[in-house]
Amino acid sequence: MAILKKSAVWIGYLAALLALPQFFDSVLAVSIFNQMAIAIVFGLSYNMLLGQGGMLSFGHAVYFGLGGFLAVHALLMIEVETVYFSIIWIPLVGGFIGLLAALFIGTFSTHKAGTVFAMISLGIGELLAASSLIFVSFFGGEAGVSGDRTFGPPFFGIEWFQNLEIYYLAVAWVFIATVFMYLFTQTPAGKMANAVRDNPERAEFIGYSARKVRYITFCAAGLFAGVAGGLFALNYEFITEENLNAATSGRVLLSAYIGGLGYFIGPIVGAVILTLMNSLLSNYSDLWMLYLGIMFLLTVMFLPRGFAGFIMMHQLAWVRGKIKSLLVPYLLTGIPSLLFLISVVGLIELSHTDEAELYYFGLSFNSTAAMDFILIAIVALGSLLSIRRSLPQLRAAWEAANEIPESVDEESTS
Amino acid sequence: MLDVFIFATLNGLVTGLLLFMLASGLTLIFSMMGVLNFAHASFYMLGAYFAYSVSLYFGYWTGLIFAPIIVGVLGALVERYGLRRVHQHGHVAELVFTFGLAFLIEEAVQFFWGADTKNYQSPDLLDFPLFTLFGQEFPAYRGFMIGISISIFIGLYYVLTKSRIGIIIQAALTHPHTVSNLGHNVPLIFMCVFGVGSALAGVAGVIAGPVLTTFPGMAVVLGSIVFVIVVIGGLGSLAGAFIASILIGLLQSYAIASDVGMPDLLNLLGLEFDRNHPLTDLWTLTLPQIAPILPFLLLVLVLIFRPTGLMGKREQ
Numbered sequence: 001m002a003i004l005k006k007s008a009v010w011i012g013y014l015a016a017l018l019a020l021p022q023f024f025d026s027v028l029a030v031s032i033f034n035q036m037a038i039a040i041v042f043g044l045s046y047n048m049l050l051g052q053g054g055m056l057s058f059g060h061a062v063y064f065g066l067g068g069f070l071a072v073h074a075l076l077m078i079e080v081e082t083v084y085f086s087i088i089w090i091p092l093v094g095g096f097i098g099l100l101a102a103l104f105i106g107t108f109s110t111h112k113a114g115t116v117f118a119m120i121s122l123g124i125g126e127l128l129a130a131s132s133l134i135f136v137s138f139f140g141g142e143a144g145v146s147g148d149r150t151f152g153p154p155f156f157g158i159e160w161f162q163n164l165e166i167y168y169l170a171v172a173w174v175f176i177a178t179v180f181m182y183l184f185t186q187t188p189a190g191k192m193a194n195a196v197r198d199n200p201e202r203a204e205f206i207g208y209s210a211r212k213v214r215y216i217t218f219c220a221a222g223l224f225a226g227v228a229g230g231l232f233a234l235n236y237e238f239i240t241e242e243n244l245n246a247a248t249s250g251r252v253l254l255s256a257y258i259g260g261l262g263y264f265i266g267p268i269v270g271a272v273i274l275t276l277m278n279s280l281l282s283n284y285s286d287l288w289m290l291y292l293g294i295m296f297l298l299t300v301m302f303l304p305r306g307f308a309g310f311i312m313m314h315q316l317a318w319v320r321g322k323i324k325s326l327l328v329p330y331l332l333t334g335i336p337s338l339l340f341l342i343s344v345v346g347l348i349e350l351s352h353t354d355e356a357e358l359y360y361f362g363l364s365f366n367s368t369a370a371m372d373f374i375l376i377a378i379v380a381l382g383s384l385l386s387i388r389r390s391l392p393q394l395r396a397a398w399e400a401a402n403e404i405p406e407s408v409d410e411e412s413t414s
Numbered sequence: 415m416l417d418v419f420i421f422a423t424l425n426g427l428v429t430g431l432l433l434f435m436l437a438s439g440l441t442l443i444f445s446m447m448g449v450l451n452f453a454h455a456s457f458y459m460l461g462a463y464f465a466y467s468v469s470l471y472f473g474y475w476t477g478l479i480f481a482p483i484i485v486g487v488l489g490a491l492v493e494r495y496g497l498r499r500v501h502q503h504g505h506v507a508e509l510v511f512t513f514g515l516a517f518l519i520e521e522a523v524q525f526f527w528g529a530d531t532k533n534y535q536s537p538d539l540l541d542f543p544l545f546t547l548f549g550q551e552f553p554a555y556r557g558f559m560i561g562i563s564i565s566i567f568i569g570l571y572y573v574l575t576k577s578r579i580g581i582i583i584q585a586a587l588t589h590p591h592t593v594s595n596l597g598h599n600v601p602l603i604f605m606c607v608f609g610v611g612s613a614l615a616g617v618a619g620v621i622a623g624p625v626l627t628t629f630p631g632m633a634v635v636l637g638s639i640v641f642v643i644v645v646i647g648g649l650g651s652l653a654g655a656f657i658a659s660i661l662i663g664l665l666q667s668y669a670i671a672s673d674v675g676m677p678d679l680l681n682l683l684g685l686e687f688d689r690n691h692p693l694t695d696l697w698t699l700t701l702p703q704i705a706p707i708l709p710f711l712l713l714v715l716v717l718i719f720r721p722t723g724l725m726g727k728r729e730q
Contacts, residue, residue, distance in 0.1 A: 050506075056506050056509060108718045114505070115450065115509075116717060116721055119450075120718075123642065123713040126638050127710040130706050131707060134707075257510060290522065290524075290525055293518030294518060297511065300507060
């Protein structure tokens with residue numbers, strides 16, 4: 001029974017992944033899902049490093065990119081029949097290379113966590129990104145290298161012409177990778193990684209080498225980053241220097257942080273949010289990166305444990321059955337907050353647009369008329385005042401819902 | 415040969431001193447917060463952009479004075495309302511905050527000024543060759559850059575070591591609680607140090623903008639190199655930062671000016687390689703080609719063999 005209960009989450013996860021294309025089957029949707037699958041594996045591997053092992057990396061894209069490059073080269077080798085295997089194993093090639101790179105780099109970068117580790121990861125990231133432009137025959141310079149996934153033996157008659165076929169392959173790999181990464185958190189090594197993150201000195205005192213524990217975590221993270229790189233290579237059939245430089249490393253940090261570090265589900269949430277923003281918001285506004293930056297800073301300042309952490313904050317109130325008392329205060333603050341957000345974005349868009357007329361939420365605004373600016377500004381100001389009024393109520397309701405009773409007796413009588 | 419060497423040295427000095435202007439603020443802020451400020455180079459970029467905007471209306475010299483002040487105030491505000499809030503969540507959160515800030519500033523610059531390169535010019539007053547050596551001219555503006563940098567360091571050094579404020583700052587960096595008990599407002603001191611550090615980055619931006627071009631990527635170009643310098647010099651050490659800045663400046667300058675490479679080395683060793691060898695890129699590598707990666711190579715080596723940097727204190 002307990003096993004059934006535990007595996008229910010996993011079956012649900014797999015079912016959700018498999019069912020997605022049934023509901024959204026456009027070409028765009030499938031390509032977004034593919035991006036999401038890649039981002040989930042990459043984000044989870046980053047969380048393994050930072051959330052679980054406490055190693056802040058600014059160069060995690062190195063393992064992703066190297067895995068991806070080798071995967072594309074493997075595709076090229078399949079094409080000229082130097083090697084002969086089905087392309088479903090390509091992510092393993094990526095993972096193997098990611099692991100190899102981590103095995104080597106980890107020997108000197110995992111001595112210390114904290115700033116030293118962060119700086120080494122930054123240095124190696126920059127080193128590799130710069131070298132990739134020099135060693136043109138392997139990295140292909142600015143244009144990158146491209147392959148073709150339709151060669152090699154077909155897999156049960158599937159020849160991988162469609163993105164949808166790749167999606168189902170990606171689902172299989174995402175599921176396997178997620179299960180293994182979850183299992184890793186349950187192993188003694190995974191538990192020790194948490195201990196070393198929180199207090200390396202104590203971990204050393206009970207007989208574990210902090211460095212060795214970090215090294216193991218680092219290698220595992222490198223392996224899964226490489227798997228993600230292999231998936232990338234399969235999906236896009238090309239890879240460039242951009243996929244191993246600092247921008248990619250930064251993006252995975254952003255997505256893991258916004259999702260919620262330290263929670264296993266956090267990077268999955270982050271990957272979904274960021275991919276959706278990346279592919280949907282960018283259709284509507286060329287300022288989406290600006291919004292992403294603002295959102296990221298606000299998350300760091302106000303939700304240090306990310307979206308997953310925000311949801312988990314309500315655990316106590318939920319267990320004690322007081323979640324309902326929060327609903328009305330949340331609505332009272334949430335609706336003006338949403339209004340405030342919409343009007344501020346409206347102001348930004350209106351001042352940025354080149355055209356005279358801007359359609360925003362079904363309304364037409366004139367970007368040359370001062371009146372329209374003032375109108376939106378009034379809405380923003382009004383909602384801000386309303387937030388200020390309702391915020392104390394929310395805080396009081398929150399404290400009431402999470403209040404720890406004085407003693408057990410009192411709670412049983414009340 | 416000699417002329418190449420002299421000009422490479424002069425250009426290396428200009429770059430090195432410019433880098434030190436950024437590194438000095440960054441290392442001061444590090445010894446204060448214990449965290450590297452990723453957004454430091456972004457303040458440098460803001461300095462260049464503000465100066466450009468001011469110079470459009472009031473000329474270069476007004477920009478030189480006002481842009482750093484604006485950047486300094488902005489930096490102080492970031493410390494007061496952003497970093498101080500994040501501080502309670504620990505060092506990683508602070509580092510990640512500054513990283514996000516750098517990201518946001520780059521986007522904001524593109525929002526306000528656009529993604530194109532700005533035509534930010536050095537003042538006409540300095541548009542003449544300072545001296546001519548071996549038929550090559552050395553522009554006066556570069557001499558001006560050296561002059562400004564050196565005078566700022568002398569000023570900074572004097573304030574930090576000789577004045578009363580400087581002594582309080584130094585004490586607050588190492589013993590914040592004691593200084594606070596003596597009745598000084600330590601959070602205010604930290605805010606001011608952060609502001610002044612940002613303003614220094616702003617000055618660097620103002621004087622570097624016309625030479626290194628003013629565009630939204632200028633923070634990224636210099637940012638990671640300044641990090642490298644601070645780490646190589648030893649975190650928190652001003653003298654180390656100075657040595658490392660000059661070292662990196664000269665190293666890059668010499669590497670770019672040189673024309674040796676792997677082919678010369680192979681000739682020297684009497685070896686020969688096939689053009690179609692898979693490693694052909696390695697055998698044809700030249701020193702100017704790898705100049706951009708030299709600082710990072712140095713960084714990784716220093717971190718492996720001497721993690722405290724050149725002048726860093728021994729770890730506790």
